[in-house]
Amino acid sequence: MNSVASDPALIGVDWGTSSLRAFLIGASGEVIDGVTSPEGIMQVSGQSFEAILDRLIGPWVAQTNLPILASGMITSRNGWIETPYAEMPLGACGLAGALVPHEIANGALVHFVTGASIEHKGGPDVMRGEETQIIGASAQGLKDGMFVMPGTHSKWVQVAEGQIVDFSTYMTGEIFAALKEHTILGTLMEADGFNEEAFEMGARAGLDGRTNLLNNLFHVRTLPLMGKIPKVATADYMSGLLIGTEVAAATQDAEDIGPITVVGRNDLSDRYETALGMAGFNSRRAPDDIVAQGHFLIARAAGLLG
Template sequence: MTFEIREGLMVKADWIAVDWGTTSLRTWAMSSSGTVLAEAQSDHGMGALRSDGFEAALLDLISDWLPAEKTRVIACGMVGARQGWVEAEYSRVPCAPTASTLTRAPTTDPRLDVQILPGVCQMSPADVMRGEETQIAGFQSLNPNFDGVITLPGSHTKWVHMSAREIVSFQTVMTGEMFAALSGHTVLRHSVRTDGWDEAAFDTAVDEILSRPERLAAKLFSLRAEGLLNAMPCETAKARLSGLLIGAEIAASKPYWLGQPLAIIGDTDLATLYARALQTQGLDAIRTDATAMTLAGLCAAHTQFTTGPRSGT
């Protein structure tokens, strides 16, 4: 187990915000006014835990912050998945990104009141999200009049149509996971093994695949052939692989972004790539940080349920 951040051991939290993904757990000790008092992070993500291990993993990070009385913990992300601590229901689109209910997780420590935010689902075409809706709620709390499309780059990138403060529809594209699989577990791993990067190659690949998206599979294998026959540098091949996949995603998502205001919620490096690719289509997106939007969304949920708590049992 690794702990990347650990500070503020003497603070006592008024409430605790939690972002619990598949591979990591991040927590913040919060004041009643929404100030971050301390934060801690571990690699005890949902995917590494059994159902009876969640409370201990959480206490490893937050026990020093807990006062004697019961403290509310508001959590988002894969902790509410079927394989998580307890399954939290989905809100069905069209719906507000803010939660209508919370689901209480079973705990033995009397100081804990753990409440999990629901995900969002779409029945046709079938799609789901967990965690991204909290980032969207955070963005909306800071941009209350935004109508348009929000894209959230990641392993499973989301394209989300927002109107009248509701999620109207959304689409998930597995671009990040495809990049990881192709670069780590196929013949292309020999061609992209580098930390380098070629911006011009990325731009060219985006332009090529946007013009002919049906050629994606053939373009992918050409990366290997170019390396063998023409000594294409690994940094060029890596950038081209990213450009081909992101370009194909943008082509497939055109019904979402065409003619719409656009915002990107994501980590800096990945958001930069998406913004660069979208600029080729004349789109200048609002860019925001994923962690900041998650925390803003958790704060919005805390405010909502503090004034009128509606939670599961």
């Protein structure tokens, strides 16, 4: 929250798969107030999306007549309102022109921010939510280079002059969870605190192995089996191996990458910054409130702020 803030101008909602964040945003783009909930789109059970939204932001709506912008997986096929994908290049104006309005029971309009798509040689790629964060980062002067966005499905987004021009998705987080929970690799893993040495060992193997991931993954089993690493370090070794492999693949055309900005929660960002550093790349960390900044810039470009 901001102790010195302008009048409220906008309500922004970042609604993802596993959580929801809502922001009361001031006329200068600052966050005045905020609320979070674990009610992501996959956790909604027996309730409507509208009922959840009204419970969380109803007091703001009742006191003000503000525009509402919603972004993230809430606009997916499994969400509330499915929106079409916008094509590259894409900036605040393009997203503003593609907003999908929806009137809710209290008469307020929710403007849904669409996702983005691109066609690569191997097939199409899509994202929802990250585009709003990228637009918000431009308000912090982060308008060029590569944005690394760790998560269940990590995104590497190329940005030029505040426009998204290319991106690729890596299923690193989901693969880690699936291997840990549903394969023989997980049977040797024991919970403990973060083991940096094991993570770096795995990251080094991933960076060096490049296309040898399937063989390297078997070492997650054999290294603790042969006493090369302790069982409590196995998960961190595998994490490093997967992240290192991702970094190696995503940076293979290093001369075109530009400055690297990491966007995400601190624990994951720390790991990616470590792997990037091991690969010889410097990186910077984006501030926490860039999604609210993105809502503000898109709303302003759409003429919703008066």
